[in-house]
Amino acid sequence: MAHIKLADGVPGIRGPMLISPETTRPLRELAEVLLRGPNTLTPAEREMIATYVSSENGCYYCQYSHGAAAAEHLGGDYALIDQVKQNFAAAPVSSKLKALLAIAGKVQRGGKHVTPEDVERALEQGATDKEIHDTVLITAAFCMFNRYVDGLGTWQPQDPEVYREIGQRIAKHGYNAPGWERSVSATGK
Amino acid sequence: MPHIRLPEGIPRILGPMAFSPETAKPLNELAEVLLRGPSSLTPAEREMVATYVSSQNDCYFCQNAHGAVAAYHLGGDEAAIRELKKDFETAPVSDKLKALLALAGKVQRGGKHVAAEDVERARLQGATDKEIHDTVLIASAFCMYNRYVDGLATWAPQDPEMYRANGKRLAEQGYVRSTDHLSMKAGG
Numbered sequence: 001m002a003h004i005k006l007a008d009g010v011p012g013i014r015g016p017m018l019i020s021p022e023t024t025r026p027l028r029e030l031a032e033v034l035l036r037g038p039n040t041l042t043p044a045e046r047e048m049i050a051t052y053v054s055s056e057n058g059c060y061y062c063q064y065s066h067g068a069a070a071a072e073h074l075g076g077d078y079a080l081i082d083q084v085k086q087n088f089a090a091a092p093v094s095s096k097l098k099a100l101l102a103i104a105g106k107v108q109r110g111g112k113h114v115t116p117e118d119v120e121r122a123l124e125q126g127a128t129d130k131e132i133h134d135t136v137l138i139t140a141a142f143c144m145f146n147r148y149v150d151g152l153g154t155w156q157p158q159d160p161e162v163y164r165e166i167g168q169r170i171a172k173h174g175y176n177a178p179g180w181e182r183s184v185s186a187t188g189k
Numbered sequence: 190m191p192h193i194r195l196p197e198g199i200p201r202i203l204g205p206m207a208f209s210p211e212t213a214k215p216l217n218e219l220a221e222v223l224l225r226g227p228s229s230l231t232p233a234e235r236e237m238v239a240t241y242v243s244s245q246n247d248c249y250f251c252q253n254a255h256g257a258v259a260a261y262h263l264g265g266d267e268a269a270i271r272e273l274k275k276d277f278e279t280a281p282v283s284d285k286l287k288a289l290l291a292l293a294g295k296v297q298r299g300g301k302h303v304a305a306e307d308v309e310r311a312r313l314q315g316a317t318d319k320e321i322h323d324t325v326l327i328a329s330a331f332c333m334y335n336r337y338v339d340g341l342a343t344w345a346p347q348d349p350e351m352y353r354a355n356g357k358r359l360a361e362q363g364y365v366r367s368t369d370h371l372s373m374k375a376g377g
Contacts, residue, residue: 003308004318016322022222023326030215037211058301103340110246111339119192129193133209136340144333150300151325 003153011162012061013145014180015154031145031175034138035069041131043171044073045097046138048084049104053139055085056108059146061156066142068167096125100135107139192342201250202334204343216334220364223327224258230320232360233262234286235327237273238293242328244274245297248335250345255331257356285314289324296328 006015017024035046047070054062067081074080083091088101099122106113114136122132149156173179195204206213224235236259243251256270263269272280277290288311295302303325311321338345346352 003303003305004321016326019319020322020326022226023219023323026215026219026222030212030219033211033215057299107336107340111336111341112247114192114340114342116192130209132193133205133341134212137205137209137212137337140333140336140340143336144329147296147300147329147332148326151296151303151329152300152322153303 001153002155003151006152006154010155011157011166012065012154013149016148016152017180027145028175028180030141034134034141036174039130039134040128041100041134042073044070045093045100046134047073047170048081048093048097049101049135049138050142051081052084052088052101053104053108053142054146056105057143057146057150059150060158061149061154062142062146064160064163065166065170068163069170070167072164072167072171094125096122096127096131099125100127100131103132103135104139107136108143111136111140190342191344192340195341195343201254201343201345202338205337205341216337217364219330220334223323223330225363228320228323229317230289230323231262233259234282234289235323236262237270237282237286238289238324238327239331240270241273241277241290242293242297242331243335245294246332246335246339248339250338250343251331251335253345253349253352254355254359257352258359259356261353261356261360283314285311285316285320288314289316289320292321292324293328296325297332300325300329 002015004016007018010018017027035050036043039046047066051063051067051070054066063085067078067085071078071081080091080093084093084101088098099118103114103118103122106115106118119132122135127135169180191204193208196207206216224239225232228235236255240252240256240259243255252274256267256274260267260270269281273282273290277287280287282290288307292303292307292311295304295307308321311324316324
């Protein structure tokens with residue numbers, strides 16, 4: 001049961017977002033610009049960073065909803081997302097993304113864990129300053145979103161179909177489109 | 190030295206914010222509504238939650254910047270902020286705020302650390318669902334801001350006078366306008 005009164009049948013972050021529209025607006029705008037705004041990193045790459053960080057933070061709802069968004073951006077490649085979460089160094093993703101995921105893993109533990117060598121490795125693999133900045137901020141933002149979702153004890157369904165639907169919706173319509181607040185059609189058991 | 194090339198002469202979180210204005214906008218708006226928007230928690234109480242979390246995350250800039258805003262709201266009581274960071278249970282703050290700070294400390298370590306008893310304690314001291322929600326989100330948001338500032342190794346000034354002046358400015362003018370002068374500079 002959630003720690004505070006939230007609407008029934010509304011999963012994850014949507015529950016607290018419904019009771020606090022004034023904070024929801026900048027949170028959704030932040031997610032939209034970070035994960036879908038104009039960028040040299042693809043939406044799939046950025047969703048993979050979000051998924052990996054959420055997985056490291058042990059946030060079920062965030063890792064499966066953003067994992068589904070990443071998979072849907074990649075034509076439904078859910079196996080790749082599992083590989084990235086398990087061991088990104090061995091996953092079939094670019095060396096640049098591996099270096100950025102390594103930075104993300106450091107930021108997840110705490111900002112001070114990032115070393116000049118981590119950044120140097122990303123630069124050597126072709127990452128730009130902007131891509132490094134965005135990786136740090138995406139990771140930092142998911143250290144926020146994950147805590148918001150788990151810190152309030154939100155309802156997190158286990159049914160993969162729920163997340164497939166969420167992922168498809170995010171990939172197609174993004175974070176700021178009307179209708180995000182409705183409850184999901186599948187019921188997690 | 191910062192990990193990436195940030196605009197010169199712009200210290201602290203303002204460096205990456207000037208570097209990336211499209212993300213700075215929602216970041217500032219979030220800080221504004223969380224710390225200064227209409228709420229039954231005072232701006233001082235909310236800044237104290239932000240300061241405590243930043244201190245637990247060992248973010249020098251954020252804990253001193255927001256500690257200065259809180260102190261300004263409290264009529265300059267910097268000693269209260271120092272006590273709060275050292276041990277909030279014995280600091281001169283309300284029992285409700287102590288319970289909310291305990292909750293914030295759990296969120297700082299990770300969302301799953303929050304136990305039903307932590308929430309119960311806050312309720313017993315009169316905290317509302319909205320205040321519990323806001324405390325969790327402020328603590329979560331500062332786990333973001335702290336990582337943004339330290340993850341890019343931004344430069345943090347050491348001069349207490351700078352933090353005092355900055356605290357007064359943020360307390361009086363808020364966060365949304367805090368980067369206006371940067372875009373003016375960038376615009377010519």
